[in-house]
Amino acid sequence: MxxxxxxxxxxxxxxxxxxxxxxxxxxxxxxxxxxxxxxxxxxxxxxxxxxxxxxxxxxxxxxxxxxxxxxxxxxxxxxxxxxxxxxxxxxxxxxxxxxxxxxxxxxxxxxxxxxxxxxxxxxxxxxxxxxxxxxxxxxxxIVGRHDNIFRLPWWVRRIAQGGRVPAPGAPDRPIQIIxxxxxxxxxxxxxxxxxxxxxxxTGPIGQTTWGELLAAAGDAELVWIPDEQLVEAKVQEWTELPMWLPADAYPGTWRIGTANAQAAGLTTRPVADTVEDIREWLQTGGEREIGDYRAELRPPDMSSEREAALLQLV
The missing domain is CATH 3.40.50.720 (NAD(P)-binding Rossmann-like Domain)
Incomplete structure (x- = not known):
């Protein structure tokens, strides 16, 4: 073709x-x-x-x-x-x-x-x-290697650094990625x-959970912070803790029906495979590869002071 x-x-x-x-x-x-x-x-x-x-x-x-x-x-x-x-x-x-x-x-x-x-x-x-x-x-x-917006790579990189990591919402909350x-x-x-x-x-509804996704990225200690406290702390939706939106305000976020796509042949791999591919990409210089295209949309690094303040919420 x-x-x-x-x-x-x-x-x-x-x-x-x-x-x-x-x-x-x-x-x-x-x-x-x-x-x-x-x-x-x-x-x-x-x-x-x-x-x-x-x-x-x-x-x-x-x-x-x-x-x-x-x-x-x-x-x-x-x-x-x-x-x-x-x-x-x-x-x-x-x-x-x-x-x-x-x-x-x-x-x-x-x-x-x-x-x-x-x-x-x-x-x-x-x-x-x-x-x-x-x-x-x-x-x-959309997630994976070469991600110039760097949402899931942000989490994979941070969790690889170890320590206590602020995690949004609850570990059993569903998430959809592709x-x-x-x-x-x-x-x-x-x-x-x-x-x-x-x-x-996108992936099917119920594809995975936040807990499964972030646990696949490494052995850091994930500290789960309820939405209400993140909102009170003025955590910026979607970017400061990438991919997070308050569930009560946006209940449809991870409920996108894909029946037609699946009937037409869409299949999605286990999220652990995606996380492993991103980890390998980062280890071989993925961040250097993506350049500055649309860099203004990338989630910023969180300072140690901000992390510490969020961790004190629970």
């Missing part, structure tokens, strides 16, 4: 390229060439998502779009000569999420401005332009099989 990957050098796109090459596909990537290093066995075309002129006059069996953010970008790329189009969207297209559980039939944003609204509008543009040859994969929390390798494989499957539709790309 001749495959066009829009993106392909940073995180998920990099895994898509690796998986495509492992399956014997011929890969072209389209990116600005500013971040990451392209795989030596792919063709790289340099250009901006806002202008796909460098790709005109060519044809691909399928495209996997890991970088599209706006309707204008989708309008351009969907106008290319493509047999099938797989667009990596986000669960942020659901206006009810994360305050309420969602599934693949839940309503999506139909107007407004913002990340989720733009992704939802992009889905509509792509679906209309491709006329039945379009799949949208609404990604949940290894970037599994999401990449699913996107490739949709492209290969010309599958259309909307799919939630």
């Amino acid at each position: 001749k495959l066009l990957v829009l993106g392909g050098t940073v995180f998920l796109g990099r895994h898509v390229v690796n998986e495509a090459l492992a399956r014997g596909h011929e890969v072209t990537i389209y990116s600005r060439g500013l971040h990451g290093t392209p795989h030596p066995d792919v063709e790289q075309v340099i250009g901006d998502r806002a202008d796909v002129t460098p790709l005109r006059g060519r044809a691909w069996d399928a495209a996997i779009d890991t970088s599209g953010m706006t309707p204008a970008q989708l309008r351009g790329s969907a106008s290319l000569d493509l047999g099938h189009y797989v667009f990596v969207s986000s669960c942020n297209v659901y206006p009810d999420w994360p305050e309420r559980p969602v599934d693949e039939d839940s309503r999506t944003w139909q107007d407004g401005e913002g990340y989720g609204q733009d992704k939802a509008a992009s889905e509509r543009v792509g679906s209309e332009a491709m006329d039945g040859r379009f799949a949208t994969v609404r990604a949940g929390l 290894d970037a390798r599994d999401l990449a494989a699913f996107c490739l499957r949709l492209a290969e099989e010309r599958t259309s539709g909307a799919f939630n790309g």
Whole structure:
């Protein structure tokens, strides 16, 4: 299969390229060439998502779009000569999420401005332009090596340092993640099989718990701090203790239905395998590899003073 990957050098796109090459596909990537290093066995075309002129006059069996953010970008790329189009969207297209559980039939944003609204509008543009040859994969929390946002790697690194570690909420609280390798494989499957539709790309509900996930990262002493005390201490949601949101305020966070995706072939590996892969990546210089792309979104290191203050809450 001749495959066009829009993106392909940073995180998920990099895994898509690796998986495509492992399956014997011929890969072209389209990116600005500013971040990451392209795989030596792919063709790289340099250009901006806002202008796909460098790709005109060519044809691909399928495209996997890991970088599209706006309707204008989708309008351009969907106008290319493509047999099938797989667009990596986000669960942020659901206006009810994360305050309420969602599934693949839940309503999506139909107007407004913002990340989720733009992704939802992009889905509509792509679906209309491709006329039945379009799949949208609404990604949940993507984790794994090459993670330039560094959420789960933050925990793996901190726990490897040992000592007493503040842990959010309760160890039996569920969490949903998806290894970037599994999401990449699913996107490739949709492209290969010309599958259309909307799919939630994350692990199944009840996949694992916070306790299981963090325990897999090492033998540090995890000190579980209830949500109420974290809120009172003004712990910044999602970033200061990465991936944490108060359960009462956001009960739908880890209840994203994936029935359609599983029926279409999505499978997810044990979280311990993901954690081990991240640990190995960190040990071989993973932090140096990711550069500064979107560094402003990464969770900051927690000072020893802040850790000590949180540990005194329980």
